[in-house]
Amino acid sequence: MQVRDLTKGTGEWLRGIGPKSDVVISSRIRLARNVAGFPFLTRCTARDRQALQVQASAAIAQCNLGPAVEFLDLQPLRDIDRQLLVERHLISKPHAALEGARGVALSKDETLSIMVNEEDHLRIQVLRSGLQLADAWAQIGPIDDQLEQRLHWAFHPRFGYLTACPTNVGTGIRVSVMLHLPALKLTGEIEKVFRAAKELRLAVRGLYGEGTEATGDFYQVSNQTTLGRTEEQLLEQFEQAVVPRIIEYEQHARRMLLTERTVALDDKIFRALGLLRNARLLTGDEALFLLSHVRLGVHLGRISDVDMAKVNELFLLTQPAHLQMILGKELDGDQRRAARAHFIRQKLGAG
Amino acid sequence: MKCDQCSRPATVHLTEIRGGKKFEKNLCEQCAAKLGSTQGVGHTPINELLSKFVMEHSGVQTEPPAACEHCGITWAEFRQTGLLGCATDYDLFERDLAPLIQRAHEGATHHLGKAPGSKAETGAIQKRHVDLAKMKKELRRAVEAEDYERAAALRDEIRDVEQQGAV
Ligand SMILES: [Zn+2]
Ligand SMILES: [Zn+2]
Numbered sequence: 001m002q003v004r005d006l007t008k009g010t011g012e013w014l015r016g017i018g019p020k021s022d023v024v025i026s027s028r029i030r031l032a033r034n035v036a037g038f039p040f041l042t043r044c045t046a047r048d049r050q051a052l053q054v055q056a057s058a059a060i061a062q063c064n065l066g067p068a069v070e071f072l073d074l075q076p077l078r079d080i081d082r083q084l085l086v087e088r089h090l091i092s093k094p095h096a097a098l099e100g101a102r103g104v105a106l107s108k109d110e111t112l113s114i115m116v117n118e119e120d121h122l123r124i125q126v127l128r129s130g131l132q133l134a135d136a137w138a139q140i141g142p143i144d145d146q147l148e149q150r151l152h153w154a155f156h157p158r159f160g161y162l163t164a165c166p167t168n169v170g171t172g173i174r175v176s177v178m179l180h181l182p183a184l185k186l187t188g189e190i191e192k193v194f195r196a197a198k199e200l201r202l203a204v205r206g207l208y209g210e211g212t213e214a215t216g217d218f219y220q221v222s223n224q225t226t227l228g229r230t231e232e233q234l235l236e237q238f239e240q241a242v243v244p245r246i247i248e249y250e251q252h253a254r255r256m257l258l259t260e261r262t263v264a265l266d267d268k269i270f271r272a273l274g275l276l277r278n279a280r281l282l283t284g285d286e287a288l289f290l291l292s293h294v295r296l297g298v299h300l301g302r303i304s305d306v307d308m309a310k311v312n313e314l315f316l317l318t319q320p321a322h323l324q325m326i327l328g329k330e331l332d333g334d335q336r337r338a339a340r341a342h343f344i345r346q347k348l349g350a351g
Numbered sequence: 352m353k354c355d356q357c358s359r360p361a362t363v364h365l366t367e368i369r370g371g372k373k374f375e376k377n378l379c380e381q382c383a384a385k386l387g388s389t390q391g392v393g394h395t396p397i398n399e400l401l402s403k404f405v406m407e408h409s410g411v412q413t414e415p416p417a418a419c420e421h422c423g424i425t426w427a428e429f430r431q432t433g434l435l436g437c438a439t440d441y442d443l444f445e446r447d448l449a450p451l452i453q454r455a456h457e458g459a460t461h462h463l464g465k466a467p468g469s470k471a472e473t474g475a476i477q478k479r480h481v482d483l484a485k486m487k488k489e490l491r492r493a494v495e496a497e498d499y500e501r502a503a504a505l506r507d508e509i510r511d512v513e514q515q516g517a518v
Binding site for chain 2 (some may be wrong): 035042092119141144155156158159169173201230277
């Protein structure tokens, strides 16, 4: 597999389809697992890491994990290749930046990625566009079972699946949904979502997870606790209670903006579109910010000459690694800003 | 908020029920630990069951065990990085780890949910914890509704089930 080939599509998480995709960009379930008999990664020797990678990739190859799953050794890759995988949410930032033997198994449709030698020996992740947690769970469960038969997970009768960090112990599950909440941001009500999430012990993060800012009005909501609740209970909390309420809240804010603050709303939307169609230099964050308003405008039917698929695509393709990969050359910061603006003008048609 | 008994910040908030009345205490960890070790059985604070944190009833603070014989990690090293060294550390450091885990997981003490294969043993343990979880939920509701008689009864029931299990 060539990492470059991935840039031809938008991957699963930004396809912009699936239930509730006007607000829910994507759903993700991740399971943290460790192989019994090996120390956790902080205490692994280089040889342990290598052995883990060999065993894990062999097990992955032997299992029937779905269509076209391939193992990618991350160590020999260029930084930009690893960065591209981060931008596509297929590996985490720490996994890209780490040293030593590590890799990722990917399915061709990018719904499955299995990080090997991240913080835990394996981190199995299933992605879906839109709100499809039940579907994601149905996919990831059997994958976990098949891998368990070959790798034998470290498990404790009291603490459940054992993880390097005790905050992940138990189910080892992280459920997260990526939400696009531009209207709540515009009306200033987003703080209420944060507070409600906090009360429910859910974390709200930015586009690329831990420690990232919420750019482009994207918010990732995920569970923080993994012990004492079944996977089903957690999924139910997300699918029945938390997410529908936030969706409703965002939709309400959108309707309110549309009926009561039409001119101010249009100003935001068309100002963003105008900038994207005319700017000569754009930073990544600025592009995300403007694209967010354009996405809102397309969803509300205010903008009719821009295709939603194109907007979703631009969120991804204007990220630094994607941009450089598409243009086929390394660019410094200034060059990237110019290239990004140029690329967007081409895609959206200069006004 | 300051600790009731010294000037350190209060991080432990206890609700105690005595004779059907509610008493609140705000303590720092050190004072709470001291209190935990001197507390009579009849005065088990509700929060302990609501499980904001766990205190070992043995009370006496002893040194954590030395380094793990498998991976070499010490308790101090774990406290620095927040990452354990191997699976056996969960047993080796269980006494010191359990309260941390409980605090990090909203008071949960035991795994519920998926388990590798279908180990009957795990099933039985899980069932007991489903029951316990239900009872604790009820207890939380009783406290919220300020029905302290019911809460005290549930507290005793929970203690019995937990002692039976002794997992
Ligand atoms: Zn004190
Ligand atoms: Zn160890």
